[in-house]
Structures are given as structure tokens and as C-alpha cells.
Amino acid sequence: TSQVCVSVASCVKELIENSLDAHSTRLQLTFIAHGADLIELTDNGDGIAEHDFEKIGLRYHTSKLSQFEDLENVNTYGFRGEALSSICIYADVTILTRHASASIGTKLIFDGEGQVISRTPFPREIGTTVSIRSLFNRFPVRRTELQSHSKREFSQALNIIQSFAIISRQIQFFQVSSSADNHPPSHPLLTLTPSSSLKDTLAQIFGQKILESIIHIDDNNDDDENKEFKFDGYISRPQHGCGRSSADRQYLYVNNRPIDCAPFLRTINDIYRHFNPNQYPLVALSIEVLDRSTLDINCTPDKRTVFVEHLSNMCDQIRLILNKLFESSSNVYVSSNKRQQETIETNNDIPTPPTKQLKIERFVKKT
Known part of the structure; x- marks a missing residue:
């Protein structure tokens, strides 16, 4: 559990996940x-109910699942009940919260074991x-x-932060x-302020100039029932010049x-570098897995790694989409070496510029 939050990023x-699960918009x-x-993160979410105060810092305590079967259809970012407990081990944690059912907020201070040691209005x-x-004040080597x-x-x-800002349409500020x-x-x-589309959000994060160098990936016109x-x-x-x-x-x-999937990203990068080798x-790509029974998100404590049963099919599908998209966008296509050789042989009548010859000499030290 203590290895869930091991950096500023984690x-x-x-x-952020806790705030979004609490329906925060700011x-x-x-x-x-x-x-x-x-x-420090401040949100306008639901707040924490009083009956959860003593539990939220303890290991494996979560209010997002009520029974084991809920794991088969998780609709929240968090559900393992490990994060706050891990943070308490490594840092001094204070929570100010007010639930809709409370007339006044509460300040909670936690010790290194996730126990509430102070509770004041x-x-x-x-x-x-x-x-x-x-952070890491109790661990001098990590702190340094x-x-x-x-x-x-x-x-x-x-x-x-950017990865959540891109995908979370509920965020207004x-x-x-x-x-x-x-x-x-x-x-x-x-x-960031409210945006009507993913394209507008990307412009807010990376600047308006980015709009000139990106192209939309959309397969909604594909009527394949399977x-x-x-x-x-x-x-x-x-x-060239549009990439990074x-x-x-x-x-x-x-x-x-938000996920990490090295094989899928490798597929995207390989295709792109066929057209732009340097x-x-x-990439900002949302993938909807239509059959949730083929998806497992409970693989690692950080929930960034997911298992997709038919990952090879997913890679094949994006390969077809991107090849078609790039060929129409750049007016070029990637040919095999054999086809390139055939093209050279059939165009022998076209004069080619002379190849510059380089003379390489070996220098021997005189004795």
C-alpha cells in the first residue's frame, strides 16, 4: 500500500481522481x-460525510464500492482505498471538508498511520x-x-494534470x-475554462498554434456491427514540422x-514514423471498449495499467485508421522495398544526378 503514492505526480x-469522483467541477x-x-487541492465536490471521517485514512477503506461484485463494473477513478493511507505514511496530511448534510466544515489532521488525531469545526x-x-519528511534519503x-x-x-484536463468534460475551471x-x-x-470540445481543450493547454498541426481521428462512420x-x-x-x-x-x-499502454503507443508511433521518420x-486518443468484460482496470495500484483481452485487434484497428488518415492527409503512401525497386527499374530512362563519390584515405602515423 505504501508504494501507491511515491512521487509528486502520483x-x-x-x-484529482478523488475530486472527480466527488463530482467536482472546479x-x-x-x-x-x-x-x-x-x-494542495481545493474542489467544490460533494465533500466527505461525517461517518467516513475516521475511515478515509485507513488502508483498504473506500466508499466507492459497496459489494465485491461492483468491481466488475467500476465507474469511478478510485476504488481500492489505498491512496490516502499511502500519502499519510509519507507526509503530513490535513483535510478541510464540508458535506452537503453538514452546517459547518471540519478540519481533520492525520498521523502517519492514517488515524485522525485532531478534529475541529x-x-x-x-x-x-x-x-x-x-512530502517524504520522515524519510530523509527520499526527501533529499x-x-x-x-x-x-x-x-x-x-x-x-494535463491528462485529466484533456479528458474530463465535467471540469468547468x-x-x-x-x-x-x-x-x-x-x-x-x-x-482552464469550460470548452465545448476536445480540440478547444487542447488549444487551451498547448496554445492555439497547435490547431494548425493536428488532425482528427474519428471512426464513427464505420458501420461494422462487430x-x-x-x-x-x-x-x-x-x-515534417507538425510532430515533436x-x-x-x-x-x-x-x-x-487515463492509461499507459506501451504496445498500443508503439503501434501509433511506428505508423507515424513511416510518414514522418524524424x-x-x-496524441490525445480516447478509446471506448464496447464490451467491458474484455477490460480489466484493476491490475496495478496506480490503475494506469489496463489489460485488454483483444489488444492485438485494437492495434490492428488503429493501424488501419491511421494509415488511411495519413495517406489522405499527406498525399503520400508507404511502399515496400520491392515496389520501390520496381519503380526504379521502370524509370531507367529518367536521368539521375551523379552520385557524389567520397575518397577515404587512411592516415598512418609516420615513424
């Missing part, structure tokens, strides 16, 4: 010292604020490592503020859940 992921994230001193609106202070690489840790956390030192941030780093998957999203155009030098902006979602695409 803590941020768990906080989220505000604050970081001090890139998250080493403070990670605290005025606030309906919603919850979770504050994580001094975090402080040494705090900028990299925050960059990974920002990537997680999302603000992120951060400071590199131990002073409170002076201005927001990222502010189709197992539906795809919807955006990918960089295959022309690294695969740092690639977001996959299965049934609206770059990687920006």
Missing part, C-alpha cells in the same frame, strides 16, 4: 517548492481541501532525492499555481480513464 493523480491545485513543501463552503505538506529533482518531479505532475521556492506562488501557471472499439481524438499531422522531437505529449484513455506525434 500524489497529484490520486487527489479544481485549484497549489504547489510550493514544486510540491516538496506543499501539494472549520467554516468553509461545500467541498474539500486536501493539503500534503513536507525529491528536493534534488523537484523540477523534474513537478514536470511529471503537470503531465498528469481548473487552475494550477506553483513556486520553485518555499514562498507561495504569485500567479497561476495554468488556467466492431469492438471506438476511437476519437487528435494526432499530429504527418508532415520526443514522445512527451501522448495521452491515451480507455473508457475515459518526429513523434502529439
Whole structure:
């Protein structure tokens, strides 16, 4: 359990998931010292009911499942009851919350075992604020490592934030503020407002210029009744200059859940690099698995790894879609070496420029 939240990014992921599961529409994230001193999320969700106060910090306690069979049809991001317990081990945790059934909010302070050690009335609106202070303070070696690489840790956390902002249509306002030192941030780093489409959200996150270099992935016109998957999203155009030098902006979602799937991403990158060999695409792709019995999301504690029974079929389907999309977009096609050789042989009458010959000499040290 203690290995669920082992970085700034994993803590941020768990906080955002809890907020979205509580039907929040407004989220505000604050970081001090890139998250080493403070990670704080404030939302306007349902709040925490009083009868759950003593349980929320304990291992394997969750209010999102009521019976074992609920695991077969999980509709929430969280359900394992491990995150807050793990965070309490590594940091000082304080929660300010008010449920709709309460007339006033409550301030809860937890110890390293997830037990409530202080409970006091605290005025606030309906919603919850979770504050994580001094991450890894009880583990000096990890604390030193975090402080040494705090900028990299925050960059990974920002990537997680962006992945949720892209897919979560329920979010009406999302603000992120951060400071590199131990002073409170002076201005927001990222502010997102309601958008009507995925394309608009991508423009808010990555800038309006991104719209010129992406193309829509859409297979809704496919009337195959036996189709197992539906795809919807955006990918960089295959022309040179539209992609990126690294695969740092690639977001996959299965049934609206952010996931990691190396074989599927490898398929996408291989296809793209057939058309644009020197770059990687920006990808924001939502995949709907139509038969949920072929999908397992309860594979790892962070719930980022999923098992898809017919993964090879999913890869084949996106391969066909992207090849067709890129061929029509770039007016080029990828030919085999054999076809290229045939083309050269049938065009022998076309003069070719002389090949520049390079003379290579071996230099021997004179004695």
C-alpha cells in the first residue's frame, strides 16, 4: 500500500481522481517548492460525510464500492482505498471538508498511520481541501532525492494534470499555481475554462498554434456491427514540422480513464514514423471498449495499467485508421522495398544526378 503514492505526480493523480469522483467541477491545485513543501487541492465536490471521517485514512477503506461484485463494473477513478493511507505514511496530511448534510466544515489532521488525531469545526463552503505538506519528511534519503529533482518531479505532475484536463468534460475551471521556492506562488501557471470540445481543450493547454498541426481521428462512420472499439481524438499531422522531437505529449484513455499502454503507443508511433521518420506525434486518443468484460482496470495500484483481452485487434484497428488518415492527409503512401525497386527499374530512362563519390584515405602515423 505504501508504494501507491511515491512521487509528486502520483500524489497529484490520486487527489484529482478523488475530486472527480466527488463530482467536482472546479479544481485549484497549489504547489510550493514544486510540491516538496506543499501539494494542495481545493474542489467544490460533494465533500466527505461525517461517518467516513475516521475511515478515509485507513488502508483498504473506500466508499466507492459497496459489494465485491461492483468491481466488475467500476465507474469511478478510485476504488481500492489505498491512496490516502499511502500519502499519510509519507507526509503530513490535513483535510478541510464540508458535506452537503453538514452546517459547518471540519478540519481533520492525520498521523502517519492514517488515524485522525485532531478534529475541529472549520467554516468553509461545500467541498474539500486536501493539503500534503513536507512530502517524504520522515524519510530523509527520499526527501533529499525529491528536493534534488523537484523540477523534474513537478514536470511529471503537470503531465498528469494535463491528462485529466484533456479528458474530463465535467471540469468547468481548473487552475494550477506553483513556486520553485518555499514562498507561495504569485500567479497561476495554468488556467482552464469550460470548452465545448476536445480540440478547444487542447488549444487551451498547448496554445492555439497547435490547431494548425493536428488532425482528427474519428471512426464513427464505420458501420461494422462487430466492431469492438471506438476511437476519437487528435494526432499530429504527418508532415515534417507538425510532430515533436520526443514522445512527451501522448495521452491515451480507455473508457475515459487515463492509461499507459506501451504496445498500443508503439503501434501509433511506428505508423507515424513511416510518414514522418524524424518526429513523434502529439496524441490525445480516447478509446471506448464496447464490451467491458474484455477490460480489466484493476491490475496495478496506480490503475494506469489496463489489460485488454483483444489488444492485438485494437492495434490492428488503429493501424488501419491511421494509415488511411495519413495517406489522405499527406498525399503520400508507404511502399515496400520491392515496389520501390520496381519503380526504379521502370524509370531507367529518367536521368539521375551523379552520385557524389567520397575518397577515404587512411592516415598512418609516420615513424
